[in-house]
Structure formats: structure tokens, C-alpha cells
Amino acid sequence: MSISCSRRVGGSAGRRVASFVAATILLAATARAQAAKPATAPEGPGKTLYVKWCSGCHGDGGAGDGYAASYMIPRPRDLTLGNFYIRSTKTGDVPTDADLRRTITDGFPGTAMSGWKTALSTAQIDTLVQYVKKFSPFFSGPAPTVLAAGPEPAPNSEGLVEGRRVYEQLKCFECHGQKGYGDGTSVPTLMDDQKMPIFSADLSKNWTFRGGPTVADIYRGFRTGLNGTPMPAYTAEANNVNDEQLWRLAQYVRSLAPAAPPDTSSMIHATMKMDGPLPATPDDKAWDEVPAHYVPLGGQVAIKPRWFTPSIDGVWVQAMYDMKKLALKLTWHDASRSPDTTFAPWIKKVVETLDHADPPPITAQGPDRIAITFPVKIAADSLRPFFLGGNSVRSAYVWRWSSSPDTAEEGTTRGLARFTPLAAKNGLGHSARYQDGEWQLQFTRALLPVDSTTAPTFGGDLPVPVAFFAADGSNGEIGMRGSMSGWYTIMIHMMGATQ
Amino acid sequence: MRLASVLLLVNVGPALAQTGSISGTVSLEGPAPAAKMLAVTKNQEVCGTSVRSRDIVVTGGKLEYAVASVEGVKGTVKPKSVLLSNTKCMFEPPYMGAGAGDTIVVDNQDAVLHNTHLGLQLGARVRTMGNWGLSDKGSSIRAEGPLRLAGNLDVGCDAHPWMSARITVFDHPYFGTSDQAGHFEIKDVPAGPHTVKVRHPVLGDLEQTVTVKAGAATAVTFSFPAARAANAAKTDE
Known part of the structure; x- marks a missing residue:
């Protein structure tokens, strides 16, 4: 897929979704705050900062049990254990001050641990680094061993081939999948130290890597391992590789993600198909020529049952049209083609971990799902419906797809959960493919609806408002549980042909 | 010469003169529980389709892989x-x-x-x-x-x-792991009365008091009741 990249994820729409989710977690958690067990933060410089900014998640006593903690998988770090993911030190060791400073400063992208450089001064962060160490006796033990790194060899195409070979030799695919999409065969039983389910990293999204996106960050990650997770340390001596080969592996892993983080602005530009008909399937080569736009997704926490721990954090969207039809292709990564019996241990752990999730209880896996919300009518003065399929005040027009059985239908909705199939059908076509942890789904519909009072016309002068909802059925995402975007717009330039 | 004798007394002498060993045997009463078969969910080409659990390993009533230790004694x-x-x-x-x-x-x-x-x-x-x-x-x-x-x-x-x-x-150094014959040995234990504890991840702990005599091996036997294995099996289900 071709990827146009100019702005960082989180630059606009991504950040809107992320901050909405974070704010909702805190609001929801406030109700539980009274039940939080009392614990005391140690005395010393930094206590005030810690209690104000950190304890909501990490707990007054540092045990990772703040009032917001139970909405997160994985949980916030238990600081009393002195056990941290991102370090320059050997497996099992505590981090250095510089490691802690980096984690506090930059945060963990894609998680509730935000980078604090925007809120705190360097001096305040330094104070917190020393304060955090007070929680654990492990920082009073032996000094950590910082791993020495050789120089990175200059990247080249042979190096990438060698890196792929090392990827196979070290069997990285067992967790991360053949293409690195986080769909390895080990995934359904992966747990962190606290026996909570944990996904392997999707290596095609380096902007979500907890330890940073660069080749050096990746190299450090598999030299040190991520303490507390299944990600082990790979030493050269144990695995019959040399340091240069480990660098080649890091360069290869880096190459699985786009050269720059994707553009996440709210415009999705559709491409006009000049020659021949629109493709019928999402794996048609014609899609390779169409720019893909990345839409970050956050947990659906707007209406109950809310979902704070979605597995799908973004979807690539492509749009193509000719004089008669509009086709949308969605591409997203999902470790399971749901329902998937091998994920029985996973969903069991999810249910056990989310002991306070909104009712009704999750009793079984569902299918994977997509819902795309449009306004019923696209007009210059139109008010958009609620982005999750409208509501009782203003209904919406929705395409929804389910993986099992593989079906798609269009309907009028008053919220995604209240779906009425359209009487005047517009021949919505679809085609879905699942391979190597990736779904590709194409929808196709005529630009002009049969009945313009129940479905929108595409390809007028106005951009098409669109919002996305995705669900991974093996992660317990049934009903309104899943992940969502806000409003985006698809730009269709008809060159005056049909107006 | 005199200095050397003192050093010998301080560093080695007392340990040799006032220690003994504990020679123990660990058993599991009743018939050996049937080993659980654990389902292999990946890498079957190497691991097979199932593996035999080794959480309780008993041969002729003797329990292997139990860890015995002397409690409350300091040592380097x-x-x-x-x-x-x-x-x-x-x-x-x-x-x-x-x-x-x-x-x-x-x-x-x-x-x-x-x-x-x-x-x-x-x-x-x-x-x-x-x-x-x-x-x-x-x-x-x-x-x-x-x-x-x-x-x-x-x-x-x-x-x-x-x-x-x-x-x-x-x-401390006063521990041992039982072998296939259920036998463990703890050496150089200071003479005197001690509590010996046997630990097993599934069967739990057993304790008894023994008196270690200087220069001698003190025999001790531990026997896990059959009910412990039965209870563990029940908990598993």
C-alpha cells in the first residue's frame, strides 16, 4: 500500500481520540476513587508532584493500583517492584536514571502513560526520577548493568535481507507474526507478570513502540527485553548471532513500518479510476495506486457498555470512485479471525481482568466487525449525526460488516445498536480477506442512492462525512464494545461530471 | 605455628568439629497419582501433541524434586x-x-x-x-x-x-533437593536441634524437628499423605 505521511499520529484526530479516551478513563475512575485502598506516598522531594500527577494511575503507595488502574490492560507499573519495560540495562535489572527520565519525559505512545514534557519542567521530571526510586528496595540493590552496544552498520538492502533472516532465526514471528502484525501463534496465551493478557507489538506501527520508534530503540528493546512482559532479552552469545546481525534485525523491524508516521488529518482523498471498472476485491492491484489514510481508533467509551481496552488501534482507509460507484477499502490488523478457538485462553483472561466492565457480561467470542457511519443526507448546512451511528434525535446511515458469517448490510440507525436494514437497498457490495493478522475489507456502492431520503448521495460538491467503528470479537468486543474514530471526511472530486 | 592453629580453629575447625549431616527420604503415601497429560498447543512437530506433567514425580513411593531445608540457621x-x-x-x-x-x-x-x-x-x-x-x-x-x-x-x-x-x-547453604529415590542430603549442618522443612510446589510443606549430631549423619523421613495429592488433583479440576 502506498502511504502518504506528513504528520505524526496524534497530531490532530489521533490526539483528539486519545485525550477523549484518557479523560473518560479518569472520569469513570473517579466513581471508584472512594473504594481505592489508602496507601501512603513516601516523604521526600517529589511527593507533591507524584501525588498530583502520578498517583491516579500508579497509586499513592506506588503499587500500580491508582483509581484509574483497573481500566487499563496492561496495568500501570507497580513501582514497588522496580521492574520497568524500557531500560538500557540487562534483563531483570532496574533502569538507570536516564531510562526513567526518558520514560517520564516521552511517555509510552498508545497508552495512558503520556509524555510529561508538556506538563512538567526538566527539573520536576528529575525530581520525580529520584522519587520514583523510593518506592522499591530494588533500587538500593546492586547497580544495574548497562548493556554495551556496538555501532550500527550503515543500512542497505542486503542488510534488510540479513535482518529478515535473523527475524526467522530468532523466531520473532512466534509472537509478532510472519509480517510483524502482532499475530504470532503464541499470542492467545501471552500474559504479563501480573497474569494479565498482553498483545505482542505490531511491528508495522513503530509510532506505538513503548521504547521509541528508531532503529536504536528497537535494537535496545530486544537486547534488554521488556521486564514484566513476555518479551525476552536476546543475547548474541545465546543465539548464535553477532552484534551486527542484531543491528540488521533492528533495521529490518524498522523497515516494517512507514518511513514517517502516517498523516492523521481528517481528510481522506478519494482517487478517481480513469480506466476500467472499480476493483471487486480488496487485494486487487488497483488499490496499490490509491493513497492510504490512517485513522487512529480509541476505545468506545462514549456510551455503555464502554470499552477501555480495544485491540484495534487504527485502520487504513482508501477510497476510489468512478462515474457510478464509490469503493472504500479498510485495512487493519487483528491477531485473530474471530471467533477463533485458539483465543479461548485470551478471552478468558480478558474477562477475569476486567472484573468491573460495564454489563452485560462477556460470555463468548463474537465475530470481527466494522461499522461505517455517514449522515443520511450530505448538505452544506447539514448537522452531522452522533458519530456512533446517530441517536434518537438524528439518525444515521450505516454500513456494517461482520466476519462470521461474512455479511455486510446497509441500514438506518439510531445508534449503532439500533439498526434497521434499509428497505430501498442500494446494492452495497463487499469483499473481505484475512491473512497474516490483517483484514482487508472493500465496500462498494452506487454514488446515487435508490431513495435519497434514506441514504446519502456520494460525489456531490461536498465532502462525505464518515466515522469508523471496529471490533475484535476474540477480545470480548461484542455489541458496543470496540474502538471508534470521530468524524473524517472523504473528498470526492467529480470534475463537474455528474452535478 | 600458633597463629596458624588459631586460624584453623576460627575458620575451619569449629565447622568440621561441630557439624553433621542430614540424610533424608521423602515419600508420597498411597499409589502414585496418574500423571496429567498436558495439551501441546504449538510446535507439535518438536513437542508432540501432549507432554506428561512432572508436577508430582514418584517412583516406588519415593518423591523426586522436593526441596528440604534447615530453618532458621544462618550460613554463608x-x-x-x-x-x-x-x-x-x-x-x-x-x-x-x-x-x-x-x-x-x-x-x-x-x-x-x-x-x-x-x-x-x-x-x-x-x-x-x-x-x-x-x-x-x-x-x-x-x-x-x-x-x-x-x-x-x-x-x-x-x-x-x-x-x-x-x-x-x-x-544459607542448608538445603537439598530429593533425587529419584526420594533422597536428599544436607551437609555441614551445625550440631543441635533443628526444624527441617520439605517443600513441594503441589503437595505443600512438611516439617519436623531433628537433632543433628556432630560428625554423624542424622536420618529423617518425610511422608506426604495421599490426600495431599488427591486434593491437588481436585483443585486442578
Whole structure:
């Protein structure tokens, strides 16, 4: 897929979704705050900062049990254990001050641990680094061993081939999948130290890597391992590789993600198909020529049952049209083609971990799902419906797809959960493919609806408002549980042909 | 000459003169429980479709892989190496004692990726003390840090969830792990009355008091009631 990249994820729409989710977690958690067990933060410089900014998640006593903690998988770090993911030190060791400073400063992208450089001064962060160490006796033990790194060899195409070979030799695919999409065969039983389910990293999204996106960050990650997770340390001596080969592996892993983080602005530009008909399937080569736009997704926490721990954090969207039809292709990564019996241990752990999730209880896996919300009518003065399929005040027009059985239908909705199939059908076509942890789904519909009072016309002068909802059925995402975007717009330039 | 004698007395003499050994046998009463078969969910080409659980290993009524220790006696650990193997998609040994400060060697004898993940139990929490990727047959690591603190270490392989083992680390040298004949030996124990505890990850603990005589081996036998194994089986279900 071709990827146009100019702005960082989180630059606009991504950040809107992320901050909405974070704010909702805190609001929801406030109700539980009274039940939080009392614990005391140690005395010393930094206590005030810690209690104000950190304890909501990490707990007054540092045990990772703040009032917001139970909405997160994985949980916030238990600081009393002195056990941290991102370090320059050997497996099992505590981090250095510089490691802690980096984690506090930059945060963990894609998680509730935000980078604090925007809120705190360097001096305040330094104070917190020393304060955090007070929680654990492990920082009073032996000094950590910082791993020495050789120089990175200059990247080249042979190096990438060698890196792929090392990827196979070290069997990285067992967790991360053949293409690195986080769909390895080990995934359904992966747990962190606290026996909570944990996904392997999707290596095609380096902007979500907890330890940073660069080749050096990746190299450090598999030299040190991520303490507390299944990600082990790979030493050269144990695995019959040399340091240069480990660098080649890091360069290869880096190459699985786009050269720059994707553009996440709210415009999705559709491409006009000049020659021949629109493709019928999402794996048609014609899609390779169409720019893909990345839409970050956050947990659906707007209406109950809310979902704070979605597995799908973004979807690539492509749009193509000719004089008669509009086709949308969605591409997203999902470790399971749901329902998937091998994920029985996973969903069991999810249910056990989310002991306070909104009712009704999750009793079984569902299918994977997509819902795309449009306004019923696209007009210059139109008010958009609620982005999750409208509501009782203003209904919406929705395409929804389910993986099992593989079906798609269009309907009028008053919220995604209240779906009425359209009487005047517009021949919505679809085609879905699942391979190597990736779904590709194409929808196709005529630009002009049969009945313009129940479905929108595409390809007028106005951009098409669109919002996305995705669900991974093996992660317990049934009903309104899943992940969502806000409003985006698809730009269709008809060159005056049909107006 | 006189100085040398004093040194001998201080450093070696008392230990030799006033210590004895404990020679123990651990049994499990009743018929040996049927070993559970654990389903293999991946790498079946190497691991097979199931593996025999080694959580209770009994031969002729004698219990292997029980760890005995003398309680409440201080002593200095002489660091040594202990070996933990990934073999036939199981850990060997499934349970052992080690001294705080021992070096651990972990090897992989299987042609699959194993990762050996040591987690120290700290109350209800677990802390990673080391986690290594051993990508193929012949891979091995040697590490000094993970066994530096006394306590129970859970050993797991994130790639193969049925694999588990335990290491109990002692901050003194007075411990031993039972062999196939259920036998363990604890040497150089200060003479006098002691509590000896036998630990087993599934069957629990047994304790008794023994009096160690200087220069002699004191025999002691431990016998786990059959009900312990039956209860463990019930809990599993």
C-alpha cells in the first residue's frame, strides 16, 4: 500500500481520540476513587508532584493500583517492584536514571502513560526520577548493568535481507507474526507478570513502540527485553548471532513500518479510476495506486457498555470512485479471525481482568466487525449525526460488516445498536480477506442512492462525512464494545461530471 | 605455628568439629497419582501433541524434586552454578533449591524457540528477574543476577504455557533437593536441634524437628499423605 505521511499520529484526530479516551478513563475512575485502598506516598522531594500527577494511575503507595488502574490492560507499573519495560540495562535489572527520565519525559505512545514534557519542567521530571526510586528496595540493590552496544552498520538492502533472516532465526514471528502484525501463534496465551493478557507489538506501527520508534530503540528493546512482559532479552552469545546481525534485525523491524508516521488529518482523498471498472476485491492491484489514510481508533467509551481496552488501534482507509460507484477499502490488523478457538485462553483472561466492565457480561467470542457511519443526507448546512451511528434525535446511515458469517448490510440507525436494514437497498457490495493478522475489507456502492431520503448521495460538491467503528470479537468486543474514530471526511472530486 | 592453629580453629575447625549431616527420604503415601497429560498447543512437530506433567514425580513411593531445608540457621552460601534445561518442551528439573548468589545456566535442548522467564514471588505480585530468548537447540545463557535474592522463583516459558518450574532460593547453604529415590542430603549442618522443612510446589510443606549430631549423619523421613495429592488433583479440576 502506498502511504502518504506528513504528520505524526496524534497530531490532530489521533490526539483528539486519545485525550477523549484518557479523560473518560479518569472520569469513570473517579466513581471508584472512594473504594481505592489508602496507601501512603513516601516523604521526600517529589511527593507533591507524584501525588498530583502520578498517583491516579500508579497509586499513592506506588503499587500500580491508582483509581484509574483497573481500566487499563496492561496495568500501570507497580513501582514497588522496580521492574520497568524500557531500560538500557540487562534483563531483570532496574533502569538507570536516564531510562526513567526518558520514560517520564516521552511517555509510552498508545497508552495512558503520556509524555510529561508538556506538563512538567526538566527539573520536576528529575525530581520525580529520584522519587520514583523510593518506592522499591530494588533500587538500593546492586547497580544495574548497562548493556554495551556496538555501532550500527550503515543500512542497505542486503542488510534488510540479513535482518529478515535473523527475524526467522530468532523466531520473532512466534509472537509478532510472519509480517510483524502482532499475530504470532503464541499470542492467545501471552500474559504479563501480573497474569494479565498482553498483545505482542505490531511491528508495522513503530509510532506505538513503548521504547521509541528508531532503529536504536528497537535494537535496545530486544537486547534488554521488556521486564514484566513476555518479551525476552536476546543475547548474541545465546543465539548464535553477532552484534551486527542484531543491528540488521533492528533495521529490518524498522523497515516494517512507514518511513514517517502516517498523516492523521481528517481528510481522506478519494482517487478517481480513469480506466476500467472499480476493483471487486480488496487485494486487487488497483488499490496499490490509491493513497492510504490512517485513522487512529480509541476505545468506545462514549456510551455503555464502554470499552477501555480495544485491540484495534487504527485502520487504513482508501477510497476510489468512478462515474457510478464509490469503493472504500479498510485495512487493519487483528491477531485473530474471530471467533477463533485458539483465543479461548485470551478471552478468558480478558474477562477475569476486567472484573468491573460495564454489563452485560462477556460470555463468548463474537465475530470481527466494522461499522461505517455517514449522515443520511450530505448538505452544506447539514448537522452531522452522533458519530456512533446517530441517536434518537438524528439518525444515521450505516454500513456494517461482520466476519462470521461474512455479511455486510446497509441500514438506518439510531445508534449503532439500533439498526434497521434499509428497505430501498442500494446494492452495497463487499469483499473481505484475512491473512497474516490483517483484514482487508472493500465496500462498494452506487454514488446515487435508490431513495435519497434514506441514504446519502456520494460525489456531490461536498465532502462525505464518515466515522469508523471496529471490533475484535476474540477480545470480548461484542455489541458496543470496540474502538471508534470521530468524524473524517472523504473528498470526492467529480470534475463537474455528474452535478 | 600458633597463629596458624588459631586460624584453623576460627575458620575451619569449629565447622568440621561441630557439624553433621542430614540424610533424608521423602515419600508420597498411597499409589502414585496418574500423571496429567498436558495439551501441546504449538510446535507439535518438536513437542508432540501432549507432554506428561512432572508436577508430582514418584517412583516406588519415593518423591523426586522436593526441596528440604534447615530453618532458621544462618550460613554463608558458597556460590555455585545451577542448571535449568528446556528439554522435550518441559523444564528439567521442575523444582530445585539454589543458594542466593548462585549462577544460573539455562540451556535449550529443543529445536524450537523457548524463552525462560524467571519471576520472583513478592507477596501476590511477581517480578521478572530475567527473561531470555533461547531461539534454538544449543542456545544457552549464564546469569548471575536472577538468583541473588532468597524466595520462590516461578519459571515459565511464554512460548509454551504448559511449561512451568520453580526454584526456591535460600540465603544459607542448608538445603537439598530429593533425587529419584526420594533422597536428599544436607551437609555441614551445625550440631543441635533443628526444624527441617520439605517443600513441594503441589503437595505443600512438611516439617519436623531433628537433632543433628556432630560428625554423624542424622536420618529423617518425610511422608506426604495421599490426600495431599488427591486434593491437588481436585483443585486442578
